[in-house]
Amino acid sequence: MREFLRTKGFKMTPQRxxxxxxxxxxxxxxxxxxxxxxxxxxxxSVGYATVWRNxxxxxxxxxxxxxxxxxxxTRYDRVTKFPHGHLYCTECKSFTEFDAxxxxxxxxxxxxxxxxxxxxxKIEVLGVCAHCSKQAETRHRRQSH
Amino acid sequence: MREFLRTKGFKMTPQRxxxxxxxxxxxxxxxxxxxxxxxxxxxxSVGYATVWRNxxxxxxxxxxxxxxxxxxxTRYDRVTKFPHGHLYCTECKSFTEFDAxxxxxxxxxxxxxxxxxxxxxKIEVLGVCAHCSKQAETRHRRQSH
DNA sequence: CTAACAATTGAAAGTAGTTTTCATTTGGCA
DNA sequence: TGCCAAATGAAAACTACTTTCAATTGTTAG
Numbered sequence: 001m002r003e004f005l006r007t008k009g010f011k012m013t014p015q016r017x018x019x020x021x022x023x024x025x026x027x028x029x030x031x032x033x034x035x036x037x038x039x040x041x042x043x044x045s046v047g048y049a050t051v052w053r054n055x056x057x058x059x060x061x062x063x064x065x066x067x068x069x070x071x072x073x074t075r076y077d078r079v080t081k082f083p084h085g086h087l088y089c090t091e092c093k094s095f096t097e098f099d100a101x102x103x104x105x106x107x108x109x110x111x112x113x114x115x116x117x118x119x120x121x122k123i124e125v126l127g128v129c130a131h132c133s134k135q136a137e138t139r140h141r142r143q144s145h
Numbered sequence: 146m147r148e149f150l151r152t153k154g155f156k157m158t159p160q161r162x163x164x165x166x167x168x169x170x171x172x173x174x175x176x177x178x179x180x181x182x183x184x185x186x187x188x189x190s191v192g193y194a195t196v197w198r199n200x201x202x203x204x205x206x207x208x209x210x211x212x213x214x215x216x217x218x219t220r221y222d223r224v225t226k227f228p229h230g231h232l233y234c235t236e237c238k239s240f241t242e243f244d245a246x247x248x249x250x251x252x253x254x255x256x257x258x259x260x261x262x263x264x265x266x267k268i269e270v271l272g273v274c275a276h277c278s279k280q281a282e283t284r285h286r287r288q289s290h
Numbered sequence: 291c292t293a294a295c296a297a298t299t300g301a302a303a304g305t306a307g308t309t310t311t312c313a314t315t316t317g318g319c320a
Numbered sequence: 321t322g323c324c325a326a327a328t329g330a331a332a333a334c335t336a337c338t339t340t341c342a343a344t345t346g347t348t349a350g
Contacts, residue, residue, distance in 0.1 A: 011297055011346050032336085047300040052337075070213040070267070072308080072336070085252075087261045098255050103248060107230070107270055110243050115275035116232045122215075122269040125252055130260035156317050156326055177307080192329035197308075217307070217337080 008061055015046050019054040029067055029075040029086075029095045030055075069124055085123030091132035153206055160191050164199040174212055174220045174231075174240045175200075214269055230268030236277035 001020060002012040022038045023030060036051045055076050058064040067075040069088050080097075083104045087096040104121050111118040128136070146165060147157040167183045168175060181196045200221050203209040212220040214233050230245040249266050256263040273281070 006347085009297090013298060013346070015299070045300080049301080049338080050299055053298085066215055068213050068215040070211055070219075074215075074337080085255075087256055087259065087263075089261070090264070096259060096261065098259075103251060106248060106251075107268070110230075111232055111270055111272065114232065114241060114243075115278075116234070116241065116270070116272055117274075117278050118232075118270045118272040119235070120271040122267065122271070123252070124267040125256055125261070125263045126265040126267070127256065127261055127263040129262075133260075133262050151318085154326090158317070158327060160328070190329080194309080194330080195328055198327085201309095219307080 005061070010057065010061075015043070015050050016054055016057075018042055018046065019051055020058065023055070023058060023064070023076070024078065027078050028097075029077050031073050031075050035076075065120070067124075068122075069126065083121060085125065087125050087127065087129065089129035089132055090126055091128050091136075094129060096129065150206070155202065155206075160188070160195050161199055161202075163187055163191065164196055165203065168200070168203060168209070168221070169223065172223050173242075174222050176218050176220050180221075210265070212269075213267075214271065228266060230270065232270050232272065232274065234274035234277055235271055236273050236281075239274060241274065 001017075005012055005016075019035070019039055022042070023035055026035060026038060032048070032052050032055060035055065036046075036048050039046050039051055055064070059066060059076065062079065064076045064078055067077045067086065069075075069086070083100045084097045085100040085103065087098065088094075089096075100121065100123050103123055107121055108118055146162075150157055150161075164180070164184055167187070168180055171180060171183060177193070177197050177200060180200065181191075181193050184191050184196055200209070204211060204221065207224065209221045209223055212222045212231065214220075214231070225242075228245045228249045229242040230248065232241040232243065233239075234241075245266065245268050248268055252266055253263055
């Protein structure tokens with residue numbers, strides 16, 4: 001990692017090491033606040049701006065991407081081997097990933113047909129996950145008796 | 146329109162009428178600022194909050210949806226007969242819509258296979274449009290001579 | 291090994307878009 | 321026509337994000 005960053009002209013620091021490590025431990029759909037909290041459990045002296053800047057850096061070197069589901073919070077998602085989309089549950093705020101290779105292929109065709117050069121694909125489905133919709137059903141049943 | 150809102154428990158006012166009309170005239174991917182500007186050309190006395198609240202209302206009654214491409218600006222997009230996705234050019238900030246019926250169908254299958262109940266589909270492709278990539282090519286050619 | 295210097299850091303302030311508050315006005319119904 | 325909940329405009333508040341700045345620290349050239 002140190003070497004990887006060096007070749008891109010960045011230095012390794014103790015803070016950066018901790019932040020990178022923590023990010024990859026959390027791994028998925030992490031907000032700045034969440035990562036900041038995690039980092040602070042290990043080192044109370046690390047600043048918020050440093051965590052933020054390093055998340056941006058992780059994106060810049062191509063290891064993560066921003067995810068925006070429209071609640072005003074930017075999340076950072078590790079770049080995976082294959083492109084993926086998200087099922088986002090608006091009840092429990094959980095993310096489920098799904099393979100988006102086929103969809104990205106379709107989208108590339110759509111884009112190409114307008115000579116649009118795609119760089120980034122965002123495929124998000126908002127709704128209610130199995131667990132939450134089951135809960136809602138149970139609640140509903142209780143009320144109607 | 147007045148009738149439509151009345152049945153949902155909302156009043157019609159001159160400001161609301163103007164804001165709704167202006168929104169549907171602009172129609173696509175409108176930010177609060179853009180709509181506010183448009184409204185103000187017709188009536189300088191309308192407040193920003195009123196425009197914002199009415200955009201939210203247009204969404205609430207199901208005539209528009211929020212679009213978030215990750216630049217920190219919420220845009221409001223008229224709900225169309227068929228679901229559509231966006232090609233967003235990061236150079237000229239323009240949107241192009243495309244029919245997303247087939248994609249939504251695929252996504253619904255994906256969601257169903259996890260017993261996830263989809264409510265909203267966001268399909269956005271970020272990249273460079275034909276016009277801008279042509280410009281870039283021309284610039285590049287000039288530089289290399 | 292060390293000096294030089296650009297990159298990095300933490301705290302604090304700044305920014306921008308969004309949302310709420312509050313006093314006042316107004317539309318729609320009895 | 322009068323009532324009252326809904327709507328409005330201005331301003332303030334809020335929130336997440338971003339920049340500034342002085343101090344510190346990795347890395348590299350000598």
